[in-house]
Amino acid sequence: MMQKVFTRPKTLKDCPTHYCPGCGHGIAHRLVAEVIDELGIHGKTIGIAPVGCAVLAYDYLDVDMVEVAHGRAPAVATGMKRTNPDKIVFSYQGDGDLAAIGTAEIIHAAHRAEQLTIVFINNAVFGMTGGQMAPTTMLGQITATTPQGRQADGQGYPLNVSELLAVLPGAIYVERCGLCSPAHIRKAKAALKHAFELQINNAKGLGLVELISPCPTYWRMTPPDAMLHIQNEMTKVFPLGKLKG
Amino acid sequence: MCGNEAMAEAAIQAGLDAYFGYPITPQNEVTAYMSQRMAEEKRVFVQSESELAAINMVFGAAATGKRAMTSSSSPGISLMQEGISYLAGAELPCVIVNVMRGGPGLGNIAPSQGDYFQSVKGGGHGDYHCIVFGPSSVQEFADIMPLAFDLADKYRIPAIILADGILGQMMEPVVIPTNSKLNTQKLKLPKKDWALTGAEGRKQNIVRSLWLADGAVEQHNYDLQAKYRQIEKNETRCEQTDVDDADIIIVAYGICARIAKHAVQQAREQGIKVGCIRPITLWPFPIEAISKAADKSPIFLVVEMSCGQMLEDVRLAVAGKTPVVFWGRPGGGIVTVEKILEKIQGLVTNPKKK
Numbered sequence: 311m312m313q314k315v316f317t318r319p320k321t322l323k324d325c326p327t328h329y330c331p332g333c334g335h336g337i338a339h340r341l342v343a344e345v346i347d348e349l350g351i352h353g354k355t356i357g358i359a360p361v362g363c364a365v366l367a368y369d370y371l372d373v374d375m376v377e378v379a380h381g382r383a384p385a386v387a388t389g390m391k392r393t394n395p396d397k398i399v400f401s402y403q404g405d406g407d408l409a410a411i412g413t414a415e416i417i418h419a420a421h422r423a424e425q426l427t428i429v430f431i432n433n434a435v436f437g438m439t440g441g442q443m444a445p446t447t448m449l450g451q452i453t454a455t456t457p458q459g460r461q462a463d464g465q466g467y468p469l470n471v472s473e474l475l476a477v478l479p480g481a482i483y484v485e486r487c488g489l490c491s492p493a494h495i496r497k498a499k500a501a502l503k504h505a506f507e508l509q510i511n512n513a514k515g516l517g518l519v520e521l522i523s524p525c526p527t528y529w530r531m532t533p534p535d536a537m538l539h540i541q542n543e544m545t546k547v548f549p550l551g552k553l554k555g
Numbered sequence: 556m557c558g559n560e561a562m563a564e565a566a567i568q569a570g571l572d573a574y575f576g577y578p579i580t581p582q583n584e585v586t587a588y589m590s591q592r593m594a595e596e597k598r599v600f601v602q603s604e605s606e607l608a609a610i611n612m613v614f615g616a617a618a619t620g621k622r623a624m625t626s627s628s629s630p631g632i633s634l635m636q637e638g639i640s641y642l643a644g645a646e647l648p649c650v651i652v653n654v655m656r657g658g659p660g661l662g663n664i665a666p667s668q669g670d671y672f673q674s675v676k677g678g679g680h681g682d683y684h685c686i687v688f689g690p691s692s693v694q695e696f697a698d699i700m701p702l703a704f705d706l707a708d709k710y711r712i713p714a715i716i717l718a719d720g721i722l723g724q725m726m727e728p729v730v731i732p733t734n735s736k737l738n739t740q741k742l743k744l745p746k747k748d749w750a751l752t753g754a755e756g757r758k759q760n761i762v763r764s765l766w767l768a769d770g771a772v773e774q775h776n777y778d779l780q781a782k783y784r785q786i787e788k789n790e791t792r793c794e795q796t797d798v799d800d801a802d803i804i805i806v807a808y809g810i811c812a813r814i815a816k817h818a819v820q821q822a823r824e825q826g827i828k829v830g831c832i833r834p835i836t837l838w839p840f841p842i843e844a845i846s847k848a849a850d851k852s853p854i855f856l857v858v859e860m861s862c863g864q865m866l867e868d869v870r871l872a873v874a875g876k877t878p879v880v881f882w883g884r885p886g887g888g889i890v891t892v893e894k895i896l897e898k899i900q901g902l903v904t905n906p907k908k909k
Binding site for chain 1: 607765
């Protein structure tokens with residue numbers, strides 16, 4: 311008798327995604343789905359999709375989900391969790407969403423020690439709108455709005471939101487992981503699981519996992535090169551590891 | 556009790572689960588009252604970091620099927636417009652209180668009715684409406700609050716209570732309705748089976764306003780419009796005073812209606828036949844009542860604490876059948892009985908003068 315040892319998580323729908331080849335969202339979705347399954351919280355989880363490439367996350371993740379205004383997920387999540395303390399509430403936000411337009415919302419959700427789990431996808435670019443500069447864009451990186459490459463003079467430096475959040479007492483767990491090799495991906499899953507576990511265990515504060523995620527399309531790289539770019543270049547600016555908790 | 560506190564207590568009695576707000580004058584009494592009472596009731600109170608956050612917290616609570624509200628004043632309500640558009644698009648029920656102050660910009664903190672257009676014509680992006688109430692006394696604040704929650708739930712739509720700084724701050728005796736649960740049963744409100752409560756034992760629920768498929772948003776808009784026509788048909792409310800024999804009909808809402816009714820009384824004592832139509836719902840607007848009254852060819856006098864916003868809706872309702880004139884004051888100027896009477900007397904001596 312053959313035994314099935316590897317299968318699609320129940321929380322991940324059986325359908326093709328709209329993501330580009332080599333995109334990290336597919337990996338991140340799967341990790342979130344696996345963690346939800348393994349923790350047995352499928353029936354009491356509410357997810358928040360961002361504005362950005364992952365706006366249709368509810369087409370792939372089979373839990374109750376809402377799609378909200380750009381950057382406002384932590385405020386929406388606050389409204390949900392405060393009125394439903396027995397539910398597990400997570401937001402899934404990109405760097406345009408969380409690190410640009412939604413900076414106030416994430417800082418203050420952490421500041422209030424909201425009991426939320428935040429999945430923060432950092433691919434250093436606005437993907438959905440055509441590859442414009444994000445706050446997390448690397449110096450020298452060419453984007454649709456930095457055709458000469460991002461210059462610190464006038465366009466500022468890459469913004470390390472996780473480091474900013476880690477100093478707040480209300481952020482009880484902050485870890486940055488990379489979706490850039492099988493080993494890294496396993497670490498990312500462990501981090502996500504821990505972040506969800508904190509909420510399940512009623513830990514008093516916000517948990518955030520930043521995932522450095524490849525965007526081969528707008529990095530103008532092959533998928534393998536994008537993985538290597540994370541390992542060799544991006545981790546210099548966005549060091550991997552636990553920042554808090 | 557002041558109007559702001561009456562609204563707050565009435566909302567609590569109407570089964571409010573969560574209040575989210577940010578300080579701004581002249582509505583701070585609502586937030587302060589809620590911070591105390593919601594804690595006593597073991598319900599949710601959060602002072603948000605901005606009005607943007609407040610309206611999105613409302614969005615979050617409403618998406619899970621809870622009764623949620625926020626309150627603010629004009630500049631804060633402008634900030635909330637993004638969220639209100641999303642609430643309208645996602646068809647989420649909630650109550651939003653706007654205690655209007657002088658604008659544009661930071662304006663001042665004096666009473667105003669300058670946000671009429673913003674409230675009844677949508678306010679944010681897209682083709683949508685909110686149900687908008689314009690109560691004119693502290694008691695009516697309290698009476699309308701449970702209705703606002705019920706209609707919001709019934710039609711899955713944001714409801715706005717459009718107040719002003721006078722009514723918000725004014726103290727009057729008030730009886731807070733506590734039978735709102737009975738009211739809810741009477742209305743037979745639909746079950747919130749769309750709400751996000753965790754997909755235990757059922758299919759996934761999604762609350763969304765994005766529809767990318769070809770023609771899907773067009774259809775979504777037609778569906779919304781069909782709902783709006785139903786609301787127009789069922790929920791239009793106005794109060795008519797001495798309208799039948801009137802040569803002059805004042806149309807005013809909120810505090811202006813309160814003041815105008817004194818002018819009506821004094822004009823009648825002088826033998827001038829004046830009546831008053833007071834829209835209680837500003838959207839849906841009482842088009843039919845005004846149109847019907849216009850058939851008898853009175854002169855309409857619109858009185859507002861603005862440069863003439865509801866005036867446009869009155870003109871549309873009158874549809875050229877009879878003259879419509881306007882008197883009002885913007886930017887925190889308060890209308891008075893004397894000035895309205897003066898205007899009425901002017902119309903009697905020179906009825907064609909606009």
